Amino acid sequence: xxxxxxxxxxxxxxxxxxxxxxxxxxxxxxxxxxxxxxxxxxxxxxxxxxxxxxxxxxxxxxxxxxxxxxxxxxxxxxxxxxxxxxxxxxxxxxxxxxxxxxxxxxxxxxxxxxxxxxxxxxxxxxxxxxxxxxxxx
Amino acid sequence: xxxxxxxxxxxxxxxxxxxxxxxxxxxxxxxxxxxxxxxxxxxxxxxxxxxxxxxxxxxxxxxxxxxxxxxxxxxxxxxxxxxxxxxxxxxxxxxxxxxxxxxxxxxxxxxxxxxxxxxxxxxxxxxxxxxxx
Numbered sequence: 001x002x003x004x005x006x007x008x009x010x011x012x013x014x015x016x017x018x019x020x021x022x023x024x025x026x027x028x029x030x031x032x033x034x035x036x037x038x039x040x041x042x043x044x045x046x047x048x049x050x051x052x053x054x055x056x057x058x059x060x061x062x063x064x065x066x067x068x069x070x071x072x073x074x075x076x077x078x079x080x081x082x083x084x085x086x087x088x089x090x091x092x093x094x095x096x097x098x099x100x101x102x103x104x105x106x107x108x109x110x111x112x113x114x115x116x117x118x119x120x121x122x123x124x125x126x127x128x129x130x131x132x133x134x135x136x137x
Numbered sequence: 138x139x140x141x142x143x144x145x146x147x148x149x150x151x152x153x154x155x156x157x158x159x160x161x162x163x164x165x166x167x168x169x170x171x172x173x174x175x176x177x178x179x180x181x182x183x184x185x186x187x188x189x190x191x192x193x194x195x196x197x198x199x200x201x202x203x204x205x206x207x208x209x210x211x212x213x214x215x216x217x218x219x220x221x222x223x224x225x226x227x228x229x230x231x232x233x234x235x236x237x238x239x240x241x242x243x244x245x246x247x248x249x250x251x252x253x254x255x256x257x258x259x260x261x262x263x264x265x266x267x268x269x270x
Contacts, residue, residue, distance in 0.1 A: 001163040003176045010181035013157020017182065018189030020150035025193055027142065029203035029210050032150060034240040035264075043264045054140045056243065058147020063247035065148075066155050076161035076245065078235060078252040089242075089256040091231030093263020096239060098224025098270070100214070103238040106225075107183060112190035120217050121225045128229025133169035136234060 001079075021109055024055075033105025035096035043097075095125070139205070151244050157182040160244050162236030169233055224267075231263075 021032040030051070037052040066074050078085055096102040099121050101110060106125075110118025158164045158178055167176035202208055232238055235256065237245070242260055245253040 001167075002174055003158070003161065003164045003167050003178075005176050006158055006178050007181050010157050010178040011185050013153045013155070013159065014182035014185030015189065016149050016153030016156065018153075018186035018193075020146050020153060021186065021190055022193040023142075023146045023149070025190075025197060025203070025209075027203055027205045028139070029206050029208055031211060032146075034238075034243065038239055038243065038260070039264050042261050043268060051139065051143045054143035055147035055150075058144035058149075059151035059154075059240070059243055060147075060247055061144065062148045062151025062155060063160075063244040066152070067247055073155050074160060074245075074248060076163065076248075077250065078162055078237070078256060080235065080252075082252075082255060084234060085252055085256050086259045088231040088235035088237075089259025090263040090266065091227045092235070092237070092239065092242070093231075093260035093265075094267040095224045095226070095228025095231060095263070097264045097267035098220045099228060100212070100221070100224070102228060102240075103183075103232075104240055108186045108190055112187045113194045115212075117212075117214055117217060117221055121221055124222060124225035125229035125232060128226050129233035130169050130171075132230050132233025133166055133236075134171055137166060137170045 017104075017108060021104070025109075031105060031109045033101050033109065035102040036100070036105055039097060099125075142205075150240070153186075154240050154244055160241040162241075165232075165236035165238075165241075169236070 024030050024032045037055055040049040040052045041056055101121060106118040106121040111122055154160050159182060164176055164178055167174050168179040237256060239260065242257050246257055
């Protein structure tokens with residue numbers, strides 16, 4: 001599927017993501033890593049998973065609100081055979097768990113902190129994703 | 138109060154993902170694929186979010202504690218180990234195949250499309266498997 005380069009909405013969206021990460025860090029001292037948040041809510045229900053649950057609730061509410069008021073913004077489909085969707089999902093889940101982070105935790109929050117681990121992680125998954133997408137696509 | 142704020146923060150984050158177009162796997166795949174359909178939007182999203190966070194970290198460095206809680210809850214991991222590399226390679230494979238990372242995967246659950254439900258279930262399965270290692 002062909003997509004347009006959309007610098008303005010990308011910048012607005014990026015700013016909202018940066019503001020959300022800032023609020024979480026400045027107000028509560030926590031890092032917005034989505035894979036970690038998902039893991040704490042779904043994969044192990046410990047006593048500290050309450051804020052993560054509310055965060056996810058907010059994330060889903062954003063999806064619901066957009067679906068109701070501006071459904072065209074939430075377009076997108078996965079054009080892969082089901083078995084490959086399962087493989088990709090397993091890889092994303094296992095990979096982000098082993099690496100302790102994904103695009104948000106390592107990419108946005110970690111690299112901006114100049115964490116060496118986050119730079120190594122992000123450069124690695126970007127490079128591998130680039131190679132994979134070009135070989136498959 | 139904290140619960141409401143967390144919902145608001147999650148809402149802003151989710152709205153950012155949607156407005157930026159990152160919940161559309163095609164935009165991510167077109168960024169990752171070299172060619173004349175190259176879509177550089179993802180770079181702008183990352184750059185703007187990172188720029189804001191750089192300023193935030195500068196502020197954090199001067200503070201003893203966050204505004205509404207007792208301590209900063211930050212990773213102090215430093216080691217570049219095999220787990221980090223192998224995990225990032227696996228994540229890169231899954232992300233490059235699908236064009237979805239955990240945030241957009243979560244938001245797209247509301248589309249109730251079978252493919253996204255299946256993807257997210259597999260993500261949880263992968264997390265569960267990796268915890269066994």
